Amino acid sequence: MEFRLEGNHKIMKEDTVILGVIGSDCHAVGNKILERVFAEAGFHVVNLGIMVSQQEFIDAAIETNAKAILISSLYGQGELDCDGMRSKCIEMGLDDILLYVGGNLVIGKTDFKIVEQKFLNMGYDRVFKPEDDLQQAVQLLKKDITQKKVNALQAGQDERRTKAS
Amino acid sequence: MNAEPKHPEHVISLDIGSTFTKAALFKVNDEQLKFQQSARAATTVDSLIRGVRQVVKELGCLDSRTDRSAYPVFFSSSAKGGLHVVAVGIVPELTLKVARLTALSAGARVTQSFGYKLTDRDIREIEGLSPDIILLSGGTDGGNEVYVRHNVKLLAGMKSRPQIIYAGNQVMCDEVCKLLSDFPVHAVSNILPELDRPCVQQARDKICEVFLETIVSGKGLGDVIDWLGATPIPTPLAVMELVEAVRESCPQWGDFCLLDMGGATTDFYSACRDDRTESDVIYRGIPEPAIKRTVEGDLGIRVNASSVIMAGSEFLQESKSTDELVALMDYVDKITQRTDFLPQTSRHREHDRLLAEICMTQAVKRHAGVRKRVFTERGETFIQTGKDLRPLRKMILTGGFFSGLTEPDFSGQFQAQIKAVNRPDSDQIYLVPRDIQYFQDNVYLLPLLGNLVRGYRGRAAQTAIHHLTLLPSHCHQSTESAC
Numbered sequence: 001m002e003f004r005l006e007g008n009h010k011i012m013k014e015d016t017v018i019l020g021v022i023g024s025d026c027h028a029v030g031n032k033i034l035e036r037v038f039a040e041a042g043f044h045v046v047n048l049g050i051m052v053s054q055q056e057f058i059d060a061a062i063e064t065n066a067k068a069i070l071i072s073s074l075y076g077q078g079e080l081d082c083d084g085m086r087s088k089c090i091e092m093g094l095d096d097i098l099l100y101v102g103g104n105l106v107i108g109k110t111d112f113k114i115v116e117q118k119f120l121n122m123g124y125d126r127v128f129k130p131e132d133d134l135q136q137a138v139q140l141l142k143k144d145i146t147q148k149k150v151n152a153l154q155a156g157q158d159e160r161r162t163k164a165s
Numbered sequence: 166m167n168a169e170p171k172h173p174e175h176v177i178s179l180d181i182g183s184t185f186t187k188a189a190l191f192k193v194n195d196e197q198l199k200f201q202q203s204a205r206a207a208t209t210v211d212s213l214i215r216g217v218r219q220v221v222k223e224l225g226c227l228d229s230r231t232d233r234s235a236y237p238v239f240f241s242s243s244a245k246g247g248l249h250v251v252a253v254g255i256v257p258e259l260t261l262k263v264a265r266l267t268a269l270s271a272g273a274r275v276t277q278s279f280g281y282k283l284t285d286r287d288i289r290e291i292e293g294l295s296p297d298i299i300l301l302s303g304g305t306d307g308g309n310e311v312y313v314r315h316n317v318k319l320l321a322g323m324k325s326r327p328q329i330i331y332a333g334n335q336v337m338c339d340e341v342c343k344l345l346s347d348f349p350v351h352a353v354s355n356i357l358p359e360l361d362r363p364c365v366q367q368a369r370d371k372i373c374e375v376f377l378e379t380i381v382s383g384k385g386l387g388d389v390i391d392w393l394g395a396t397p398i399p400t401p402l403a404v405m406e407l408v409e410a411v412r413e414s415c416p417q418w419g420d421f422c423l424l425d426m427g428g429a430t431t432d433f434y435s436a437c438r439d440d441r442t443e444s445d446v447i448y449r450g451i452p453e454p455a456i457k458r459t460v461e462g463d464l465g466i467r468v469n470a471s472s473v474i475m476a477g478s479e480f481l482q483e484s485k486s487t488d489e490l491v492a493l494m495d496y497v498d499k500i501t502q503r504t505d506f507l508p509q510t511s512r513h514r515e516h517d518r519l520l521a522e523i524c525m526t527q528a529v530k531r532h533a534g535v536r537k538r539v540f541t542e543r544g545e546t547f548i549q550t551g552k553d554l555r556p557l558r559k560m561i562l563t564g565g566f567f568s569g570l571t572e573p574d575f576s577g578q579f580q581a582q583i584k585a586v587n588r589p590d591s592d593q594i595y596l597v598p599r600d601i602q603y604f605q606d607n608v609y610l611l612p613l614l615g616n617l618v619r620g621y622r623g624r625a626a627q628t629a630i631h632h633l634t635l636l637p638s639h640c641h642q643s644t645e646s647a648c
């Protein structure tokens with residue numbers, strides 16, 4: 001299924017996703033695995049590596065027209081590092097970007113439902129724990145991106161209809 | 166002896182600057198270009214050819230039969246402001262930064278740069294600046310389209326018709342050219358096709374080409390080109406090309422940097438790779454070019470002397486008494502009103518030296534990369550952006566001030582100032598050169614040699630190095646630092 005939002009693309013590239021480990025977190029192993037999994041699933045992955053700031057994620061997403069930002073946080077400070085990301089995205093004109101986050105998001109053992117809700121409230125679209133199946137994450141991402149494209153098409157149609165009437 | 170020499174025996178290099186037209190005559194032999202003599206005349210702004218003809222005549226090279234130069238001439242020009250570029254990109258640290266570096270590497274002056282979405286006010290500002298070229302970038306290939314489209318639509322509504330070079334997202338190429346069909350527009354490959362891979366050569370070449378083909382005529386250079394039978398390059402490009410030639414033709418000289426300080430601006434060039442190889446350092450931002458030029462438009466020891474004081478205020482307040490500061494400010498008032506002022510007393514020279522040191526220190530500091538110290542469980546780690554200049558061992562100093570320099574301890578004082586850039590209590594480290602030898606261009610020959618790179622690449626580079634004078638270093642005098 002492919003939705004062309006704009007005409008005559010010379011290069012019809014795969015969808016771009018930005019990947020990285022946020023804050024001062026230097027856990028590098030999971031990041032490499034995620035890069036491979038998402039690239040093999042057909043995404044164009046821009047991997048910013050470890051210790052990435054919110055601003056760097058956003059800058060990269062703007063220039064590359066990324067459909068999603070995939071953030072990891074392993075060292076327990078995820079709540080602090082990830083807060084405010086959604087509003088910064090809106091501020092910088094990334095109104096429509098998908099935000100995914102995963103890893104050991106809080107220190108110690110907290111019920112995942114509570115953690116998940118916390119991050120959903122911060123504006124993340126999906127939240128993952130370390131044990132979650134990555135293939136399932138890939139499928140969810142594909143589904144979410146498609147949905148965004150459908151929404152954009154519909155918005156375009158609505159606009160044309162209002163203009164016509 | 167051959168009946169016909171392989172190359173002409175002599176060659177002239179000439180530069181049309183904003184105030185002076187300068188030229189030098191060189192004898193060409195197999196290894197070197199031997200400097201014979203130089204000449205200088207005021208630049209005749211209303212008709213550049215007069216000043217040009219005069220310096221050629223003064224060199225004794227005017228062929229009376231043809232009334233032309235007897236020898237081939239290579240020339241550069243910064244008349245009427247040189248090559249004036251406005252850079253447009255999206256993210257200041259990404260495409261906009263690469264766009265600026267690209268324009269600078271082509272010898273341009275970047276008068277303004279605009280990130281993200283242009284506004285109507287920006288468009289009016291661009292119209293007011295009336296640049297020769299707008300370098301338009303934005304988006305990786307297959308990347309951002311929204312900002313690019315927005316910016317192009319606004320540019321299309323401009324009243325003036327500057328040359329536009331599009332070097333952004335290639336997906337947008339046709340659309341951009343169509344929207345800008347009323348403009349002289351040139352499309353080249355993307356300066357940032359992938360986030361970690363700047364690729365500036367095509368855009369740089371195009372800037373030079375557009376300068377030659379369309380801009381020079383508007384700068385009153387048409388009859389100079391006819392008379393000399395040669396085409397010009399922008400003056401800073403001559404220096405850039407010399408730096409490239411030295412790096413390539415004189416590998417034994419190693420990595421180096423060059424500082425070109427004038428009355429209004431200070432240019433800094435580094436010739437060393439942006440090595441990203443240390444394992445305990447995390448590198449950030451786009452990789453920088455091996456030969457990088459930055460221009461500090463607020464740092465110059467005449468026209469911009471007062472902004473030099475601003476830039477160095479912290480250093481001055483810490484190291485100078487109130488009386489000294491008052492005297493310095495008086496001097497600055499005097500020289501900004503009379504920008505051709507030459508120091509007359511030792512006091513004047515002292516002030517000039519201080520201003521020069523601040524220009525140099527600030528220019529190096531702004532050019533250099535930065536490391537921030539972070540503590541992780543692996544211990545101390547650094548996040549680095551920009552180029553590490555610390556391994557550099559040589560700095561070439563050129564520009565009017567250095568050609569007259571007789572100060573014996575100049576390099577020692579400057580070295581101390583540059584060390585002071587990094588404060589011991591700071592978490593941020595400027596990657597400025599540490600132990601460095603200074604080489605002085607004492608007759609201000611380098612820009613002229615730069616012109617000759619296009620004809621005599623290796624020889625121009627060799628000559629440049631031979632002609633430099635090593636300044637004595639006085640490291641032992643700065644007590645706080647072990648060299």
Ligand code: B12
Nearest residue numbers: 025026027028029030072075076102103104107108130542
């Ligand atoms: C190896 C390791 C280190 C190494 C890292 C080496 C390196 N360069 O990578 C070192 C020794 C440096 C280290 C340091 C620290 N560590 Co450590 N470390 C580990 C350890 C043992 C393994 C991590 C690993 O590589 N896992 C394997 C990879 C494949 O799994 P992963 O990282 O979880 O990533 C996967 C998933 O989480 C998921 N995922 C992650 N992000 C996302 C995002 C999305 C969108 C999706 C869909 C999925 C997803 O997919 C990934 C791939 O499968 C873990 C314990 C553990 N067993 O996990 C602790 C652990 C992560 N570390 C921990 C801590 C506390 C630290 C330190 C703070 C210790 C300290 N006191 O100094 C420092 C932090 C340093 C810093 N600034 O980051 C804690 C974190 C506690 C918490 N969050 O509640 C852990 C959990 C250990 C523990 N049980 O206490 N650590």
